[in-house]
Amino acid sequence: MxxxxxxxxxxxxxxxxxxxxxxxxxxxxxxxxxxxxxxxxxxxxxxxxxxxxxxxxxxxxxxxxxxxxxxxxxxxxxxxxxxxxxxxxxxxxxxxxxxxxxxxxxxxxxxxILPSSTQPPEHLPSEIENIFLEASKCLSVNCYNAAGAMFRLCLDITTKKIIDNHSNKNPTANDKKTIHSRLKWIFENEILPSDLEDLSRGIKDDGNDAAHDGSLNKDDAEDLLDFTYILLERVYTEPERVKIAAQRRVARRQTP
Structure with missing residues (x-):
């Protein structure tokens, strides 16, 4: 300008x-x-x-x-x-x-000069990483509803992935319907630990509040950041770190 x-x-x-x-x-x-x-x-x-x-x-x-x-x-x-x-x-x-x-x-x-934004966890799929970065940037400039919508998009994609990976447990159509119904099913089937369930309660129902009436405040957005970050770590980062550590262990024991 x-x-x-x-x-x-x-x-x-x-x-x-x-x-x-x-x-x-x-x-x-x-x-x-x-x-x-x-x-x-x-x-x-x-x-x-x-x-x-x-x-x-x-x-x-x-x-x-x-x-x-x-x-x-x-x-x-x-x-x-x-x-x-x-x-x-x-x-x-x-x-x-x-x-x-x-x-x-x-x-x-x-x-x-923009404030620092939270960097995503390691080893995320590129699509999830880009969405998380966009959400984090929105949060850093106090755009709470935009940040909330993007964090929820991370959760939407990730919870669908978890449901699909455990289709042998026969989730119903209602179980798959929303982020909250998916999370409820995931915790009931002990796919993720219960300590995450407590953290998930800080998320308002379905994201409809942000999408429809723009009511998210700073605390709501930061609750979403915390839960999204930890969930992504559990689903993507920790398994990949274990996989990489196992590969290093095998490599160390291979005959020269």
């Missing part, structure tokens, strides 16, 4: 905030990173660390050099060490002037 409404102060810039959705809110510039040469367009790119005055969340503002300004400022000093030289020019300018940032930068765009 480009900014056309820049504050005249060198210490601030105006953007629409991607976090609180405030329009044309001022971001205070707290620092500048060492510039890098983009060899695709042979221009210097700076990174400005900026904080929204409304919600206090941070973004990284990418600022591209104004070639005319730097040609004038560098004169005969243009050399291969462009990054260090350009940074010193910008810092000197910041210390001595109070002008529009367009004087030294030609354009601006930003990327939000």
């Amino acid at each position: 480009l900014s056309k409404n820049l504050n005249k102060s060198i210490n601030s810039i105006v953007f629409d905030c991607p976090y609180c959705n405030a329009n044309k809110i001022t971001f205070d510039i707290k620092g500048i990173n060492n510039p890098q040469l983009d060899r695709n367009n042979n221009k210097i790119h700076f990174q400005l660390f900026a904080v929204c005055r409304s919600c206090k969340n941070a973004i990284t503002v990418n600022a591209i050099e104004n070639e005319e300004f730097f040609k004038m400022a560098l004169g005969d000093k243009l050399n291969n060490d462009r990054g260090t030289t350009y940074l010193q020019i910008v810092l000197n300018y910041f210390n001595e002037h109070e002008r529009d940032l367009h004087t030294i930068f030609s354009s601006f765009f930003y990327n939000p």
